[in-house]
Amino acid sequence: xxxxxxxxxxxxxxxxxxxxxxxxxxxxxxxxxxxxxxxxxxxxxxxxxxxxxxxxxxxxxxxxxxxxxxxxxxxxxxxxxxxxxxxxxxxxxxxxxxxxxxxxxxxxxxxxxxxxxxxxxxxxxxxxxxxxxxxxxxxxxxxxxxxxxxxxxxxxxxxxxxxxxxxxxxxxxxxxxxxxxxxxxxxxxxxxxxxxxxxxxxxxxxxxxxxxxxxxxxxxxxxxxxxxxxxxxxxxxxxxxxxxxxxxxxxxxxxxxxxxxxxxxxxxxxxxxxxxxxxxxxxxxxxxxxxxxxxxxxxxxxxxxxxxxxxxxxxxxxxxxxxxxxxxxxxxxxxxxxxxxxxxxxxxxxxxxxxxxxxxxxxxxxxxxxxxxxxxxxxxxxxxxxxxxxxxxxxxxxxxxxxxxxxxxxxxxxxxxxxxxxxxxxxxxxxxxxxxxxxxxxxxxxxxxxxxxxxxxxxxxxxxxxxxxxxxxxxxxxxxxxxxxxxxxx
Amino acid sequence: xxxxxxxxxxxxxxxxxxxxxxxxxxxxxxxxxxxxxxxxxxxxxxxxxxxxxxxxxxxxxxxxxxxxxxxxxxxxxxxxxxxxxxxxxxxxx
Numbered sequence: 001x002x003x004x005x006x007x008x009x010x011x012x013x014x015x016x017x018x019x020x021x022x023x024x025x026x027x028x029x030x031x032x033x034x035x036x037x038x039x040x041x042x043x044x045x046x047x048x049x050x051x052x053x054x055x056x057x058x059x060x061x062x063x064x065x066x067x068x069x070x071x072x073x074x075x076x077x078x079x080x081x082x083x084x085x086x087x088x089x090x091x092x093x094x095x096x097x098x099x100x101x102x103x104x105x106x107x108x109x110x111x112x113x114x115x116x117x118x119x120x121x122x123x124x125x126x127x128x129x130x131x132x133x134x135x136x137x138x139x140x141x142x143x144x145x146x147x148x149x150x151x152x153x154x155x156x157x158x159x160x161x162x163x164x165x166x167x168x169x170x171x172x173x174x175x176x177x178x179x180x181x182x183x184x185x186x187x188x189x190x191x192x193x194x195x196x197x198x199x200x201x202x203x204x205x206x207x208x209x210x211x212x213x214x215x216x217x218x219x220x221x222x223x224x225x226x227x228x229x230x231x232x233x234x235x236x237x238x239x240x241x242x243x244x245x246x247x248x249x250x251x252x253x254x255x256x257x258x259x260x261x262x263x264x265x266x267x268x269x270x271x272x273x274x275x276x277x278x279x280x281x282x283x284x285x286x287x288x289x290x291x292x293x294x295x296x297x298x299x300x301x302x303x304x305x306x307x308x309x310x311x312x313x314x315x316x317x318x319x320x321x322x323x324x325x326x327x328x329x330x331x332x333x334x335x336x337x338x339x340x341x342x343x344x345x346x347x348x349x350x351x352x353x354x355x356x357x358x359x360x361x362x363x364x365x366x367x368x369x370x371x372x373x374x375x376x377x378x379x380x381x382x383x384x385x386x387x388x389x390x391x392x393x394x395x396x397x398x399x400x401x402x403x404x405x406x407x408x409x410x411x412x413x414x415x416x417x418x419x420x421x422x423x424x425x426x427x428x429x430x431x432x433x434x435x436x437x438x439x440x441x442x443x444x445x446x447x448x449x450x451x452x453x454x455x456x457x458x459x460x461x462x463x464x465x466x467x468x469x470x471x472x473x474x475x476x477x478x479x480x481x482x483x484x485x486x487x488x489x490x
Numbered sequence: 491x492x493x494x495x496x497x498x499x500x501x502x503x504x505x506x507x508x509x510x511x512x513x514x515x516x517x518x519x520x521x522x523x524x525x526x527x528x529x530x531x532x533x534x535x536x537x538x539x540x541x542x543x544x545x546x547x548x549x550x551x552x553x554x555x556x557x558x559x560x561x562x563x564x565x566x567x568x569x570x571x572x573x574x575x576x577x578x579x580x581x582x583x
Contacts, residue, residue: 021545021562024562024564025547025564028564028565033507033564033565034507034549034550034565035502035505035506035507035508035549036502036503036505036534036548036549036550037549038534038541038547044538044539045539045542046538047502047503047534047535049502070504078504146504147509147513148504148509148512
């Protein structure tokens with residue numbers, strides 16, 4: 001192992017010392033304390049790395065699938081493994097000759113140098129985008145200090161993380177898409193090419209409760225389309241999307257929903273990769289509320305039209321009958337105006353109640369109020385907690401007006417001691433009797449002629465089924481019994 | 491330890507034990523040798539013939555040249571106590 005001066009020339013002490021060195025060397029090699037040895041020959045001395053030392057270390061580095069590079073403190077390349085050479089598309093000899101940074105583009109070189117600087121106090125990692133062969137790729141460079149015999153170099157590893165980054169982006173995109181679908185107000189159903197449901201958000205589950213995933217769309221949601229629609233059957237939606245066609249705003253009816261719903265349906269092809277549709281995306285907007293509003297609006301328009309016509313007919317009738325019973329234009333003007341005012345007052349009460357029905361006692365109080373005072377005629381109104389339909393209310397308002405006019409002219413309201421008592425009584429079915437009873441007024445005589453007022457009183461409330469009014473000109477005071485169809489308690 | 495302490499570490503490039511020996515010797519000097527001393531690191535990969543001066547065979551080897559007698563220890567110097575006792579450095583000197 002060693003050569004030197006002839007052993008004969010050495011002292012015993014020196015020989016013992018040499019023997020100790022030799023034994024210690026063998027022990028160190030045997031126990032793995034040394035990983036290199038110097039072998040001397042006549043021509044030259046050579047250093048060999050021992051098995052398990054540098055050779056195995058390099059073998060391991062070469063076997064790695066990530067690029068590994070070692071630089072000294074002057075950025076000189078000490079080592080680069082095969083994976084790194086493959087990553088940058090450069091032969092090992094060229095790389096060794098030219099150096100690392102000569103083979104990197106300016107931006108990548110800056111990034112690597114920056115990472116090395118950041119790694120002076122410890123390991124540092126940077127991810128960056130590099131254009132390679134005309135395409136972008138994501139690289140991760142990790143730098144760590146590399147203690148060398150003479151100075152501190154850098155150990156670098158390079159990994160192509162493009163697949164990982166793209167997978168993360170795709171995963172994030174998928175997550176966002178799922179969140180968008182889940183939080184959409186509209187029902188969204190996604191089907192595969194065969195028309196089976198692969199995704200359905202909460203709004204879709206509200207339309208069709210139960211498990212939807214995996215079921216054919218036409219079975220899960222058998223929609224009914226109106227005549228003339230672009231789709232006649234639910235299957236048509238899937239077929240349209242399969243043919244790459246998008247259709248918007250088809251009205252459809254969902255009888256299976258609870259309650260059944262009117263829907264606005266749109267379908268679009270699901271584009272994943274390439275041109276061929278990977279399935280279909282169907283959105284369903286619940287039109288039930290809008291439909292209900294439209295129906296209500298149409299109904300209101302018809303009702304308004306009907307009421308305006310009725311009112312005009314009534315005004316014409318009042319006009320003509322008032323004219324025929326008047327003593328002159330002045331008399332006509334006064335009576336006609338009062339009747340129209342009574343009609344207007346009833347309209348006001350109806351408008352206040354949004355034309356949904358009117359309280360009888362409110363109408364009577366409104367009509368009689370101008371003629372009552374603390375010292376004058378009195379009014380007693382019993383419990384009349386009933387409401388009537390708008391057309392009955394208008395008729396009732398006019399009747400009360402006529403009764404009031406008569407009472408003011410000839411009856412209880414013409415005397416200070418007079419009193420008008422109005423009471424109500426529930427009859428069978430939905431009929432209600434209102435009794436107008438005058439007392440305390442002048443002696444009543446049967447009128448000589450049957451005027452418009454009386455006609456209005458006796459006829460306007462007649463709607464069949466026992467409804468109508470009768471007037472009794474009793475000597476003690478007029479009694480009018482009106483039987484009205486009622487809607488219920490006010 | 492006096493100013494006459496001289497240490498020479500023989501390494502072989504960047505073999506793991508050479509690198510570890512350099513690191514450990516730096517630490518030992520910093521922590522245990524509080525006065526003047528001289529350390530020399532010789533890379534035998536660069537010039538293997540330098541091994542002859544101290545008859546070095548196994549690498550890494552640390553040689554205490556001064557004070558005499560010369561002492562050697564082979565290995566990566568990770569066993570600090572062994573290094574201090576063997577080379578009679580620091581408090582062990």
